[in-house]
Amino acid sequence: MSTADxxxxxxxxxxxxxxxxxxxxxxxxxxxxxxxxAMFTVQLGIALSKPLFxxxxxxxxxxxxxxxxxxLLLALTRPRLRGRSRRDLGATALLGAVSAxxxxxxxxxxxxxxxxxxxxxxxxxxxxxALAFSRRLPHLLWALLAAGGVALLTLLGEGGGEHGGGLxxxxxxxxxxxxxxxxxxxxxxxxxxxxxxGFQGLAxxxxxxxVLLAPIGLGGAWSGLSGAESxxxxxxxSAGVALLxxxxxxxxxxxxxxxxxxxxxxxLVSLEPAVSALIGLLVLGQLLGAVQLAGIACVVLASLGAxxxxxx
Numbered sequence: 001m002s003t004a005d006x007x008x009x010x011x012x013x014x015x016x017x018x019x020x021x022x023x024x025x026x027x028x029x030x031x032x033x034x035x036x037x038a039m040f041t042v043q044l045g046i047a048l049s050k051p052l053f054x055x056x057x058x059x060x061x062x063x064x065x066x067x068x069x070x071x072l073l074l075a076l077t078r079p080r081l082r083g084r085s086r087r088d089l090g091a092t093a094l095l096g097a098v099s100a101x102x103x104x105x106x107x108x109x110x111x112x113x114x115x116x117x118x119x120x121x122x123x124x125x126x127x128x129x130a131l132a133f134s135r136r137l138p139h140l141l142w143a144l145l146a147a148g149g150v151a152l153l154t155l156l157g158e159g160g161g162e163h164g165g166g167l168x169x170x171x172x173x174x175x176x177x178x179x180x181x182x183x184x185x186x187x188x189x190x191x192x193x194x195x196x197x198g199f200q201g202l203a204x205x206x207x208x209x210x211v212l213l214a215p216i217g218l219g220g221a222w223s224g225l226s227g228a229e230s231x232x233x234x235x236x237x238s239a240g241v242a243l244l245x246x247x248x249x250x251x252x253x254x255x256x257x258x259x260x261x262x263x264x265x266x267x268l269v270s271l272e273p274a275v276s277a278l279i280g281l282l283v284l285g286q287l288l289g290a291v292q293l294a295g296i297a298c299v300v301l302a303s304l305g306a307x308x309x310x311x312x
Contacts, residue, residue: 031260035268038252043119043272043279045245046110050284052241053111055234056224062107063217064235066100067210068242073203079196081204088195095188095201096208102181104213105174112171114286116277117153120299121175123273124150125182127299130306138309142302149298156291202250263307270303 052061081089102122109118124146131143154172192201225231257265273296280286288296 031256032264032268034252034256035260035265038249038256039269039272039275040279041249041252042245043115043276044283045241045243045249046106046115046119046276047279047283048237048244049107049241050110052234052237053107055228056238057217057220058107058111059104059213059217060220060222060224061217061238061241062104063210063213064221064238065242065245066103066206066213068239069247070203070206070210072242072247073199073206077198077200077203079200079204084195088192091188091191091195092201092204093208095185095192096205097212098181098184098188099205100209100212102178102185103209104216105178105181108174109171109178112168113175114277114288114292115280115284116273116286116288116296117167117292118171118175118178119276120153120273120296121150121172122178122182123299123303124176125179126186127303127306128179129183129186130310134306134310136309139306142306142309145305146299146302149295149302152291152295152298156295199251199254206246263310266307266310267304270300270307274300 049061049065055061056064106118106122109122127142127146131139154167192205195201196204225234228234253265277286277288277293277296281288
């Protein structure tokens, strides 16, 4: 898949070229259902990560989650690095860096903002890539609609704390930083997916990301585990969250992408900010106001509009 094709559908989770052939029991499951399950799994993993922040810190919890995911993926894929070009290895290292940054920054955003708000702002990353590579005038309207939605969220929306108030500025910076990393993730995954088979590129990049996160999260993880009454239970919880995000949803999304048109996948993924708001309500009790819901709706509609009017 070319960069232009990827950008035209950049509201998806890219990496169609990294997906192994679908088969087995998942072949009987409709591809759209796999995509929906993946979305809910991602958001559930995010929601269940938040209680770990108090014990491990944002950096520590993120480091453990990425490390567990890297170990599992490396064990399953056993990637071979011998014979790889420097360009391929460099792209994989950069993918690991932006993946680590996206994960860490989004965790920091979720720690300070309602899930729906954080996910909507982060979603500007893939939407921006899609619009940047589009030279069609109607897409300017979708960009303005998305900008209006973010304005509603950030300028008029209330915070998710006990006393309401404005949104946390550090949380907003983390969310916008995660969006920037998400855009880089999209562009780099296309290159890494073309260089590696199956999930090998994802495994290598995840391992590199874990190494980068070690100076930030290792201390918090060690402190939290050493001070916990049941450190093994805390480790088990971190491993379970790693399965929910990123291992299981990545596998489901890649399988779905092999069996459905990318435009259909893009339409489904466009609903992710709304799914995030729903999980935040059901799991964390985060009730969003009318202005916040309107802002999320604007971004979702902009994503849907950009997807449906793209040329594939």
